Amino acid sequence: METTGPNTPQRGSASAGGQRTVGKDLLIKAVNEGDVGRVQQLLEQGADANVCEESGGWTPLHNAVQTGKVDIVNLLLHHGADPHRRKKNGATPFIVAGINGNVDLLKILLSRGADINERDSNGFTAFMEAAEYGKVEALRFLFDNGADVNLRRQTSEDKVRSKQGGATALMSAAEKGHLEVLRILLNDMKAEVDARDNMGRNALIRALLNQNCKDVEEITSILIQHGTDVNVKGEGGKTPLISAVEREHTGLVQMLLSQEGINMDDRDNDGKTALLIAVEKQLKEIVQLLLEKGADTKCGDLVGIARRKYNPCLINILQLYEANHDTNPLAGDWLPHSSRWGEALKRLHSIHQPMIGKLKIFKDDDYKIADTSEGAVYLGIYDHWEVAVKVFCENSTRGLKEVSCLRDCRDHSNLVAFYGSEDHKGCLYVCVSLCEWTLEEFLKVPREEPVENGEDKFAHRVLLSIFEGVRKLHSHGYAHQDLQPQNILIDSKKVVRLADFDQSIQWTGESPMVKRDLEDLGRLVLYVVKKGEIPFETLKAQNDEELVAISPDEETKDLIHCLFSPGENVENCLTDLLGHPFFWTWENRFGTLRKVGNESDIKVRKNTSALLKLLQPQTLETSRSFDQWTSKIDKYVMDEMNDFYKKNQNFYQDTVGDLLKFIRNIGEHINEKKNRKMKAKLGDPSRYFQETFPDLVIYIYKKLKETEYRKHFPQAPPHLSLPEAAGPGATQS
Missing domain, CATH: 1.20.1440.180 (KEN domain)
Structure with missing residues (x-):
């Protein structure tokens, strides 16, 4: 989206040139002032029509288009101005013309070879910009000339990883409150009403983001008429109904409650329903609407909240609908998933313990999972999820490394999932997946040996998962630096997960950090193949030649050799080795x-x-x-x-x-x-x-x-889960 002026610094490619051009500053000034005669004089004197401003990479043509000067645009084009030149944010003059909304400019630039769907670095097209700025005539012209109505914003990979981008023109029009544009897009151009951006938000959620939109009720009505999903969730897990309550907009709440299929009892990421929020805000009329519609009153201490607010009227309404007093949102038939830690989790769930944000934890030996160099790992319940909680000192370097790595590398099945963190009284609590066993424990417990027909598929599957996890880390610029059996975990579904990132290091091509991970992987290969019979510390004490010599087969020997001696292919070593014969059946x-x-x-x-x-x-x-x-x-x-x-x-x-x-x-x-x-x-x-x-x-x-x-060669190794016979059974906590 183009929101900056001609002198606003923007990120992007370097401006063309770099040397002072004859009449550069004067030409740009003349263009911005709309002085046609002066522009012509400077161009005839040899001024470069393609000079760029240092800060944003604006050319005279960009400036002329922004100010809507058709005569100056034609003059610059006649003197060789490049109609395809991009500013630092990737915007072409054609995209800027979409913001300006001048159809004559769009026609001129389209005739000069502009692509109707060309994008800037943030994924905006001229059509999206016209919708963003409410330029109806430009929108119609672009549509008639082939603009893609449902094109989604494509942006850089780092922004995609943080779930930015993906919006359509309809979402922009809804968020900016452009009623006429919204109607045209839906009625005349058949825009997809329920398209989602990279955060999963549709146009309805985007419309509710704009707290100052005076037409939000009418926009919501139009979107509903065209079939939008009224139960979609946006930031913080908030539904349109929850957002409407937070805006204290009674009309919106009433409209949403009248929709068939509305789920009024959905919770946001803080576990709050629309009714609970309405009670907290003392919105008597909205509380009444929700209760009349049948909202579940077992969503919190509703009566207690009303009493603490000294609101007898609200108390009476709630009691009339038999709202529970002192209801614990975690109460009920709560059952943990973990077999190993289940009994301890039930006890933790039942005790009265002050919450730390979304976290319930009791730092007692009965709930301790393991000791660490800076504290311990405890059982916890975070936002209703059973978790393992690593406790660090506040501002601990290791703790900050752990959180940074987990956040940047989230959503991968072979890394422990990151649920969130809390700070409290000098401690940092990092909440991750609760697993059942360490790799060391998993290999030690007696079990039926899953060697099929002489082929050790078990070892291959475990190591394939470890390799995938480490590769994920490396692809996000992290080296683990502490790969060992205690830091490889197995969850209740027998999924192998990499854990303990408090020694991880961000690297930018420094191969020694990655080489250390590869060497540790080489030792882990032998450790798993030997079923843990050789202690990992013993393997760490042996040199490369000794480890290769005790490898049981040729594939293991070669895999370990490749990990110890990756040559110049350090960065892509694991990607290549996932196709190694060791992993072939x-x-x-x-x-x-x-x-x-x-x-x-x-x-x-x-x-x-x-x-x-x-x-x-x-x-x-x-x-x-x-x-x-x-x-x-x-x-x-x-x-x-x-x-x-x-x-x-x-x-x-x-x-x-x-x-x-x-x-x-x-x-x-x-x-x-x-x-x-x-x-x-x-x-x-x-x-x-x-x-x-x-x-x-x-x-x-x-x-x-x-x-x-x-x-x-096989194209990819088989991604198979560990066989049930391969793991220990339930262990007492």
Whole structure:
């Protein structure tokens, strides 16, 4: 949205040039004063028609359009002014013309190649600006020339992350109170009445944001007539009804209550209903309306509030409708989700304890989850949610790091969720997801081993979740710096979540911080694969070579090596490693070998092909399990497979290419009826080849990962939840 004047500093790209141009200041001054003769004189003397002001990047053409000077616009264009030049906020002269509302200017600039839907850096088009400023003629002209009525504002990624942007022209018109524009958009242009911005707000919510709009009741009526959602929520979880009560607007409340399907008992983020707010504000008439409509009176200590306000009239109304006295909004059949902490949470819920903002907490050992370097972690109830509460000293550096990281990296399933924080009497309370176990506890509790057919999918799923969580951190510019089993948590749904960000560091390309996370991940890989049998502190004391040496298989060895030695690819290391064979199922691995073996150069054994040369081990390479591979295949199976080539004597040879061809042919024909005996010998082919040639998959991966043949690799690892058998049962608190 264009709200600044020509001398207001704005963020954006640097202004064109930077050197003083002949007549620069004089030309801009003449344009702003509307002095056509002076403008022409300066241009004829060589003044640059495309000079930019330093602060906002305004060109003479931008200024001329803003002031609506058609003659000066034409003069500047005649002398080479660029009609597509953008100010620092990305606005073109055409977008500025949308604000001005001058149809003649819009026609001129459209004829000079302006895109009818071009946007500035905040996502505004000329059509949106015309709606924002109530320019009816310009709005109609732009619509007739193809402007997209329902286009949503696209803005920068950082603003999208904070849920800014996404509004439509209709939302702007509603918020600014432009009745005529609103009617035109809905009746003539069929604007989408219930479109949502990035915060989930529709035009009705936006209209109620404007506290000074004198036509808010009529705007609300128009939007309702066109089918807007009257139960949508805006900032703070407030519905239109709650907003109308807060505005103390009886007419609006009455209108909303008359709508079919209105939910008058919705709560905002503070747990308040429209009735509770009306009682707090002593709005007798609105309280009466809500009660007559059947609003739930079990939403707070309504009578007690009225008594404390010394309002006997309100007390009488509430008692007439049997409103409860001293009702605790947390009371009732409240049941926690946690099995491990459930009993303690019930006790916490039932005790009388002063609230700290939205938080109920009792700092007692009965409710303590863990100790920390600066305090402890306690059970808590925050805004009706069961949470874990990390307690820090007020202004603690670690506490501030924790909150900053959680806020910036919220809404990811593999990080603990951030519910909010409270400050009270020198303490900072940080409320996050309540989980059941640490990774260390989870691995120690006896359980049925979820190893399927020799394949450890459990370890792969746990580590995939950890990798995803750390990658999320890194993508938001944070390094964890304290990755260890105690800081990896598992919730009641067996979801693995990264926690404890009080040592996290914001980084801007400094690889040592990220490298530390990668090295800790390497140790966590071995810790999980070994099911916690080797203490993490022991793993931290060992060097890279020792850790690789005790890895149980080739995929684990290579994954750990890649984490310890990422080379120059530090920043994108985890993104690449999520496609590592470690995370492939055995079926994926077998499928990859089959697909590579299906390449025509391999099937016809074209020894001169680049692919076969690439796959063949070099003379100096260490020995492999697949050296002399034909002698390691079950003899009956080998003879049967060679029998197919008996006529031309073109038997399988001990090359990697022929092994892949062999695997491809097995995969294609093993389930045929005539090959029943062969299948009985091999069993599951994916397991057979994994166990017979344990280093083959990683060998093929390393040879082909930088080539076009990586197309045969699985596109993404499977995002599977942990099996029920993989976790401990309910534990007593």
